[in-house]
Amino acid sequence: MSCSPFDLRDYYFKDLAENERRLTEVHVKTCAHCREELDRLRGTETALLALPDEEIPQRIGFVSDPVFEASPFRRGWDALWGSAARLGFASAAMLSAALVVFSLTRPVPQAYAPAPAMTSAAMQAAMQTEVSKRLNDAVAQAVAASEARQARQTQDLLAASDRRHALETQAMMVRVQEYLEVEKKHLNTLILASNDAGGGNGEVR
């Protein structure tokens, strides 16, 4: 069992990230057990490499045979699509062709038909008519509202006046009553005085 911070076999096959490799390297320098493990791995690899490559007994090669050759069309097609620059050019050419076809075949747009020209005088007259109509309507509405408001105010004033008149009448009646009472008393006084002077009993009731 290895005590290395990372798998020693990954370290041996250089499959660790740089920081992991450095940490493992530091550990291996101080750990005899891990060094032995690495030596065993190295020894196994060396033993495996004792089995050398063999020479191929017969060289492999192909001859240019028309049977295996691509047709000229195919070669041209492959050459076209085998290059990014050519592919770009072909795409641009197709796009241009599509634009030309579209511009030639699209339906002709209908010409814009302007409204029948009106004379400026007629237009001005129509505008004036419309403006005066709207102005009259607005004025009529404002007048009606004002009249209604004034009618309400008049009614209020009349009601107030009636109430004041009634109060004044009532006050005047009270004053007349008082006056009559005073006159009556004065008359009685006069009568009494006359009676005292003439001996008659002419009291007013």
Next chain:
Amino acid sequence: MIFRAVEDADLIRKARRGDVEAYNLLISRWERRVYNYLLRIVANREDALDLSQDVFLKAYQNLRKLDDPARFAPWLYRIAHNEAYSLFRKRRPEGETEELQPETLEGAATVGGNAVFPVELTLAVSSALRKLTADQRETVILKIYQGFKFEEIAEIVAAPVSTVKSRLYTALDLLKTELAPVKAPIKARGVT
């Protein structure tokens, strides 16, 4: 005049346009590696050679489907992987999981007639590899012998990277045990 190395991508572009000679040059760069990959999987030289030819023919026919020429190697090995497993299925129609019993590749002990490793070591390695499952062995071959990255192996065998790692590490544990007895005397003889 400027000289520059002809990249695989240049050859692929030419081959796509029907340049057979460019494709032959591409084959010459890869045929030995593909042959040895197949040889270690199918463990039969004739089958490995036939499959190699099929692989390069299919690759030529499908070269236009290769999106990124920089990914040619994993793409080519994916075809080789499919061809090898197609052969397994043909030979094992009843669906057995283990592959054919491979022939012993004694010749692997020499390269160009010169002994490079002791015969007992190459035999021990061949024997140890045979004890792995087909998936484990293929992963070891792609990683140790062919030097692919884990992501590339995952693309070739159509499996997640975690599965690839698991197969490789399990296989290495087994191989470590199997090869331990022969590694010590070899070290003692100065072969590392």
